[in-house]
Amino acid sequence: MSVDEIKIGGMGASRRRVEDNRFIRGKGKYVDDVVLPGMLHMEILRADVAHARIKSIDTSAAWEVPGVRLVLTGETMAARNLAWMPTLSYDTQAVLATDKVRFQGQEVAAVIADDPYIAKDACAKIVVEYESLPVIVNPDQAAAPGAALIRDDKENQPTNKIFDWEIGDKAGTDRAFEEADVISTIDLHYPRSHPSPLEPCGSIADYDRATGKLTVYMTTQAPHIIRAAVAMVAELPEHQIRIISPDLGGGFGNKVPVYPGYVISILASILTERPVKWIEDKTGNLISTGFGRDVYLQGQMALRKDGKILGMRMHTISDHGAFFSDAQPTKFKIGLMHSTFACYDVPAAHLTSTGYYTNKAPGGVAYRCSFRVTEAMFFQERMMHAAANDLGMDQAEFRRVNLVKDDMFPYRTAFGFLTDSGQYDKCMQVGMEAIGYATFKEEQEEARKRGRLLGIGISTMTEPLGAGNSREYDILGIKMFDSAELRVHMSGKAILRTGAKTQGQGHETTWAQIVAHELGIPADDIVVEEGDTDTAPFGMGTYASRSTPVAGAAVAMAARKVRAKARKIAAHLLEVSEEDIEWELGRFYVRGNHDRGVTIQDCALAAYSNMPDGMEPGLENVSYYDPPNLTWPFAAYFCKVEVDPATGVWDVLNFVAVDDCGVRINPMIVEGQVMGGLTEAYAMANMQYITFDEAGNCIGSNYMDYLLPTAWETPGFELHEVVTPCPHHPIGAKGVGECATVAGPAAFVNAVMNAIEHTGVRNIDMPLQPNRVFEALQTGQDVSGMPPVRVE
Amino acid sequence: MTSLYNEVAADPGADVPTRRVSISVNGEKRTVDVEPRLLLAHLLRQGLGLTGTHTGCDTTNCGACTVLFDGRPIKSCTMLAVQADGHEVETVEGLASASELHPIQEGFKECHGLQCGYCTPGMMMATKALLEKNPDPTEDEVRWALSGNLCRCTGYQNIVKSVLWAAEKMRGDEGEEA
Ligand code: FES
Numbered sequence: 001m002s003v004d005e006i007k008i009g010g011m012g013a014s015r016r017r018v019e020d021n022r023f024i025r026g027k028g029k030y031v032d033d034v035v036l037p038g039m040l041h042m043e044i045l046r047a048d049v050a051h052a053r054i055k056s057i058d059t060s061a062a063w064e065v066p067g068v069r070l071v072l073t074g075e076t077m078a079a080r081n082l083a084w085m086p087t088l089s090y091d092t093q094a095v096l097a098t099d100k101v102r103f104q105g106q107e108v109a110a111v112i113a114d115d116p117y118i119a120k121d122a123c124a125k126i127v128v129e130y131e132s133l134p135v136i137v138n139p140d141q142a143a144a145p146g147a148a149l150i151r152d153d154k155e156n157q158p159t160n161k162i163f164d165w166e167i168g169d170k171a172g173t174d175r176a177f178e179e180a181d182v183i184s185t186i187d188l189h190y191p192r193s194h195p196s197p198l199e200p201c202g203s204i205a206d207y208d209r210a211t212g213k214l215t216v217y218m219t220t221q222a223p224h225i226i227r228a229a230v231a232m233v234a235e236l237p238e239h240q241i242r243i244i245s246p247d248l249g250g251g252f253g254n255k256v257p258v259y260p261g262y263v264i265s266i267l268a269s270i271l272t273e274r275p276v277k278w279i280e281d282k283t284g285n286l287i288s289t290g291f292g293r294d295v296y297l298q299g300q301m302a303l304r305k306d307g308k309i310l311g312m313r314m315h316t317i318s319d320h321g322a323f324f325s326d327a328q329p330t331k332f333k334i335g336l337m338h339s340t341f342a343c344y345d346v347p348a349a350h351l352t353s354t355g356y357y358t359n360k361a362p363g364g365v366a367y368r369c370s371f372r373v374t375e376a377m378f379f380q381e382r383m384m385h386a387a388a389n390d391l392g393m394d395q396a397e398f399r400r401v402n403l404v405k406d407d408m409f410p411y412r413t414a415f416g417f418l419t420d421s422g423q424y425d426k427c428m429q430v431g432m433e434a435i436g437y438a439t440f441k442e443e444q445e446e447a448r449k450r451g452r453l454l455g456i457g458i459s460t461m462t463e464p465l466g467a468g469n470s471r472e473y474d475i476l477g478i479k480m481f482d483s484a485e486l487r488v489h490m491s492g493k494a495i496l497r498t499g500a501k502t503q504g505q506g507h508e509t510t511w512a513q514i515v516a517h518e519l520g521i522p523a524d525d526i527v528v529e530e531g532d533t534d535t536a537p538f539g540m541g542t543y544a545s546r547s548t549p550v551a552g553a554a555v556a557m558a559a560r561k562v563r564a565k566a567r568k569i570a571a572h573l574l575e576v577s578e579e580d581i582e583w584e585l586g587r588f589y590v591r592g593n594h595d596r597g598v599t600i601q602d603c604a605l606a607a608y609s610n611m612p613d614g615m616e617p618g619l620e621n622v623s624y625y626d627p628p629n630l631t632w633p634f635a636a637y638f639c640k641v642e643v644d645p646a647t648g649v650w651d652v653l654n655f656v657a658v659d660d661c662g663v664r665i666n667p668m669i670v671e672g673q674v675m676g677g678l679t680e681a682y683a684m685a686n687m688q689y690i691t692f693d694e695a696g697n698c699i700g701s702n703y704m705d706y707l708l709p710t711a712w713e714t715p716g717f718e719l720h721e722v723v724t725p726c727p728h729h730p731i732g733a734k735g736v737g738e739c740a741t742v743a744g745p746a747a748f749v750n751a752v753m754n755a756i757e758h759t760g761v762r763n764i765d766m767p768l769q770p771n772r773v774f775e776a777l778q779t780g781q782d783v784s785g786m787p788p789v790r791v792e
Numbered sequence: 793m794t795s796l797y798n799e800v801a802a803d804p805g806a807d808v809p810t811r812r813v814s815i816s817v818n819g820e821k822r823t824v825d826v827e828p829r830l831l832l833a834h835l836l837r838q839g840l841g842l843t844g845t846h847t848g849c850d851t852t853n854c855g856a857c858t859v860l861f862d863g864r865p866i867k868s869c870t871m872l873a874v875q876a877d878g879h880e881v882e883t884v885e886g887l888a889s890a891s892e893l894h895p896i897q898e899g900f901k902e903c904h905g906l907q908c909g910y911c912t913p914g915m916m917m918a919t920k921a922l923l924e925k926n927p928d929p930t931e932d933e934v935r936w937a938l939s940g941n942l943c944r945c946t947g948y949q950n951i952v953k954s955v956l957w958a959a960e961k962m963r964g965d966e967g968e969e970a
C-alpha cells in the first residue's frame with residue numbers, strides 16, 4: 001500500500017521540470033523583467049585604457065542631458081566611504097575609480113536617468129583625462145624587475161606579487177624523484193575564459209527611506225552572502241536588507257562575486273530615493289566580471305619503469321587581474337588545485353603556487369568548477385598523457401595501473417584529501433568498451449597509412465564537490481554549510497525553501513523529489529522557493545557543484561525530522577506506542593498489522609487538528625547541514641577525433657562519457673548537466689578564450705570575438721552511468737554539475753595530440769584552433785601560450 | 793509603468809521627436825509613439841511588457857531576442873521599432889493559446905531542451921520558422937536552422953531532440969486533422 005515512488009515523482013524519476021512551465025511560455029522573471037514604479041536606469045562608464053592615472057573627470061555635459069537625475073564618480077563614492085569594497089579573497093576592489101584605472105573596462109562613472117537610452121547618451125558625454133602608465137598583461141611582465149606597481153593603493157604591497165603558497169611533502173617528493181627511472185615533464189597554459197551566462201549581470205536597488213528597508217533584485221548565485229557583503233560595505237543593518245535573486249539566465253560562477261554595479265545602484269537608489277535598475281551590456285559583462293582560469297601549469301612526474309607513479313611536482317603561476325577577487329575558500333590561495341591526482345595512487349606530491357596582479361579584469365571565479373579544480377584536472381590528465389608516452393605505455397593501461405582501487409577506500413591523497421568511494425576501473429572498462437578501445441590502435445595504423453589522422457583521448461578524474469565541512473571551508477569566515485526549511489500544510493501539501501539558488505539546474509524539480517522520496521508526498525504537491533533572503537533560510541548559495549551535496553542533504557534531513565514528528569502523531573492516531581509504528585513510503589502502520597495505518601497526509605492534518613497532548617502543533621522543520629566530507633564523483637571520458645592534415649581542423653567522431661555521481665535524483669537532469677558541461681569543455685578546447693594585446697585591450701569583449709559554440713559545431717555525446725553511492729550523503733548523491741567541464745577539456749586535447757604526436761609534437765596549448773594544429777603539424781613543434789593577437 | 797516610449801513622450805522638457813507606428817503583435821494591433829532609434833526588442837520588452845523576448849548580446853550573435861517578423865525569424869535587437877510599422881510580429885507569448893501549449897513548447901519540456909530558460913523563447917521561435925518551412929527536418933537541418941541561437945546551458949543535444957519531437961507531433965496533428 002506504500003505509494004509508488006516513481007509515480008509520485010520521487011528519486012530516480014526523470015520528472016519533467018516544474019520551472020519549465022513558465023520558461024516555455026516566456027513567463028520567467030529575470031532581473032531585467034522586473035519593473036518597479038518610478039524606476040530609474042543606470043549606465044556605467046568604463047575605462048577604455050588598461051592602466052592610467054585619472055587626471056580629471058568632467059561630468060558637466062552629462063548633467064545637462066534632459067532626463068539625467070544623477071551622475072556618480074569615484075569622488076562621490078569616496079565621500080560616502082564607498083569608493084572601495086572588500087573582495088571575497090580579503091583584498092579590496094575599486095567600486096568607481098578614484099586614483100587610477102587598472103584594467104580596461106573598469107568602472108569610472110555612472111549616470112542615472114529616466115531611461116536607459118538617456119543614461120547611455122549622457123555617459124558618452126563624460127570626459128575623462130588620463131595619463132597613461134605602463135601596461136602589464138601577464139605574470140612575466142608583472143614579476144619583471146622595475147615593473148610598474150599596479151596596486152600602489154595598498155600598504156605593504158611593494159611588488160605585483162599577491163601570494164606564494166605551497167602544500168604537500170617537499171622532502172618526500174624530492175626522494176621520489178631521486179628513485180625514479182623516468183621523469184616526465186609538462187608545461188601548460190590554461191587560457192583565460194569567461195563563463196558568459198547568456199543573461200548578463202544586473203540589479204535593481206530599491207531603498208525606502210520611510211522604512212529604512214533596502215530591497216535589491218540581483219543576478220546572484222549566493223543571495224545570503226551578498227546580504228552580508230552589502231551590510232558590511234554599505235553599513236546598513238542586515239535585517240533591513242532584502243536580496244531577491246529571481247530567475248537567473250545561467251551563472252556558471254560568473255554571478256558569485258559582488259560587482260561594483262550592484263553597489264553603485266544601491267547608493268544611487270539611496271540618493272535618488274527611487275528604484276534604480278542597472279543592466280550590464282554583454283561587453284561590460286565580458287570585460288569586467290569574473291573570468292575563469294588564466295594560469296600556467298608546470299609539472300614533473302617521477303615514474304618507475306613498470307608504470308607506477310612515485311611522485312609529482314606542480315607549480316602554478318596565476319594571473320588574477322587588477323584585484324584579487326577569487327571566489328574560493330579562505331585557506332586555499334589557489335583554490336582546490338591540490339585536488340589534482342586525487343583519483344590516482346600517488347605516494348608523494350608537492351605543489352607551489354604564485355599569484356600576480358596584472359592590468360586585466362579581476363575574477364578567478366570557479367567557472368563551472370569547484371575552485372580551480374578544472375585546471376587541476378586538466379593538468380593531471382595532460383601530465384598522465386605525457387607520462388604514458390614517455391614510458392611507452394598504453395594510455396588506458398597506464399591509468400588503470402595507477403588509479404585508486406575499489407578496496408583502497410577511504411583513501412588519503414598525497415595532499416590530504418580523503419576520497420571515500422568509487423569504482424574507477426569499472427568506469428574505465430565501460431568507456432573503453434563503448435569507444436571500441438581494443439581495436440583502435442589497429443584502426444589508427446590503418447588510417448595513417450591512408451593519410452588520415454585519428455586519435456583517442458582519455459581523461460579520468462575524481463573531484464572534490466560540495467564544499468564543505470566547516471572545519472576547512474569558509475568564505476570570508478562564514479562556514480560553508482547549507483539549509484532547508486520544510487513546511488507541511490494541513491492538507492499534506494508543502495513548501496520547501498533552501499539557501500541555495502538555482503540557475504538552470506532545476507532545483508524546483510529535484511528538491512521536491514527528495515522530499516517525495518523521504519515522505520511519500522507527491523512531488524507535485526511540494527512547491528520550492530529559493531533566492532529571497534527574507535524568506536529562505538541562510539545558505540551559501542549555488543556554485544562549485546555544492547547544491548545537491550549540501551543543500552540537497554539539508555532537504556533530506558529536514559524531511560526526516562518532519563517524518564520523525566509525523567511518526568509520533570501516527571502513534572497517537574493509531575493508539576499504539578511509537579515503537580510499534582512501521583514506515584513505508586507515504587504511510588505509517590502498526591507492526592504486524594499492515595492494514596492498520598495512516599498516511600503522511602493524515603498525520604499532517606492531525607498536526608493542526610488532533611495532535612497528541614503536549615505536542616507543539618504544526619509540521620515543519622528547518623535544518624542546517626554541515627557535510628562531514630566533500631563528495632567525490634568520478635568521470636572517465638573517451639574522445640575520438642579525426643584531424644585533417646591539410647587544414648588542422650579536427651572533428652569529434654565519438655565522445656563517450658562515463659559518469660559516476662552516486663545516486664541520481666533525476667537522471668534526465670543529470671544528463672542535461674553532463675551534456676551542457678561537455679559542451680563548455682569542447683568550447684574551451686576549441687575556440688573559447690579571452691586574451692589581451694600589449695596595450696591591455698581585451699580581445700574577446702563581445703560575441704563576435706569571443707567564440708561560443710552553436711548547435712552546428714557542437715558534437716553529440718554518448719552518456720553512460722555507473723553508480724557508487726556517496727557513503728556520507730543522506731541519499732547517496734554526489735555533485736555533478738561541473739564534472740564534464742572539469743574532465744572534458746583534457747579528453748579533447750589528448751585526442752588531438754594522440755592523432756598527431758607521431759610527428760614529434762608534445763603539446764598544443766588550448767584553444768586548439770585549426771591554425772595552431774596546422775602549425776604544429778607543419779613544424780613538428782609545440783604551440784604554446786596564448787594565440788597571437790590579431791593585428792588589424 | 794516606466795516605459796521608454798511613454799516616459800520620453802510624457803516629459804515636456806524633452807523635445808524628442810517620435811513617430812507613430814502600428815504593429816500587429818501576436819495578432820493584436822498595437823499603436824505606439826516611439827523614438828526612431830528605439831529597438832524593436834526594447835519596444836516589445838519595455839513598451840509592451842512582453843518580457844519573454846530576451847536580449848543576451850550587443851552584436852546580433854545570441855538570438856535570445858528572436859521573434860517572427862511576417863513569419864520569418866529575425867533578431868529583434870537589430871531592428872528598429874519603426875521598421876516594424878505595418879508588419880506582423882510574433883513573440884513567444886503568442887505561441888500558446890490560453891489552454892493549450894504549442895507542440896514546440898511541449899517538445900522543449902518533454903525533452904529537457906532548456907535549463908535556465910534564457911535562450912528558450914528565441915530557440916522556440918526559430919524552431920517555429922523552421923518547422924513551418926520544413927515539417928520533417930533532419931538533425932543536421934535542425935542544427936543549421938538554430939545556429940544563430942546560442943545556448944550556454946544545454947549543449948544543444950536536447951534542444952535538437954525537442955525540435956524533432958515537436959516536428960513529429962505537428963506532423964501527427966496535421967495528419968489527424970486531414
Ligand atoms: S540580443 Fe543577442 S542577437 Fe539579439
Ligand code: FES
Binds near residue numbers: 504905908912
Ligand atoms: S537554457 Fe540557459 S542559455 Fe539555453
